[in-house]
Amino acid sequence: MRLIPEPLNAQVFAPFGEVIEAGDAAPSFFINGGTTQRFHDLAAVTMMEEAEDSQGSRPVHAGISVFRGQARRFPMMITMLERHPKGSQAFMPLQGRPYFVVVAPPGENDEPDLSQLRLFYASGQQGVNYHQGTWHHPLLALEQTSDFLVVDRIGGGSNCDEYPFPDGQSYVIDTGK
């Protein structure tokens, strides 16, 4: 089955998370003596605090990382999704490069509902913040290796569930290039 890309906006993405985007639609106000426009609180970092098996010197915290994603080749078969049960995860492009976002709502048996799999085309000015537990595909950079700022929970305990698609279920992103 071929996935058709939809343009990303806050409304269509609301079941899955927040779109991080400065613009007229975003709440904003001026600070710093009028020199800075603050597009305020576009996304909330959420996380479970407990760390039954926390390791290292830093306790559980929201950490800021950079993901450098290789460009994918299309047509591309989508064969799995993942989710982070203990925290939200935000991605913001750092070089203005677009990317793909694949998500699915929850279905039965603690699995994603693949019949409602969605493909969004995010512009290089749009970040996404997956709600805690949202099923999504790992980073899908497009034509070039691309850097993204990532904000997610770092700390003890398993925070990544993977769902490999059942045999016979195949979804394809075909950019036509």
Place this chain on the structure above:
Amino acid sequence: MRLIPEPLNAQVFAPFGEVIEAGDAAPSFFINGGTTQRFHDLAAVTMMEEAEDSQGSRPVHAGISVFRGQARRFPMMITMLERHPKGSQAFMPLQGRPYFVVVAPPGENDEPDLSQLRLFYASGQQGVNYHQGTWHHPLLALEQTSDFLVVDRIGGGSNCDEYPFPDGQSYVIDTGK
């Protein structure tokens, strides 16, 4: 007194916060089947949780915002610093544009030590995460209006102290242009 810009790196900035930068010096590993390099946990979001006078529907949280900073004009007089006593504050440039960072260590009487005021030139690939309570100047974009992703504590209670410099103390950023 004229402030001389220093190049920014993790070591010189350590007393004030973290530098958010992907590169050979940053700890990283590969994820997503080898397609993504994760420069991991470059900065930690910290915050005080209590919200004695919290307002609105969201509790105290780390929020993700976009700051759109107007370009400053130089020479520019630096006449104040601010600090956020209840949380860290991270800035990451979204368009690869450099900016200035002005910080001071704590001095006496809960004031910044202006004799140790520092000016850093941050490249467009470098973010900063001010430690909770670090005295710093508001956003200083350079030649163009520039967007920055900001991660900071959002919620109840005053979280911004301002320190206007005493009369007669003037510091100037002069880029020579």
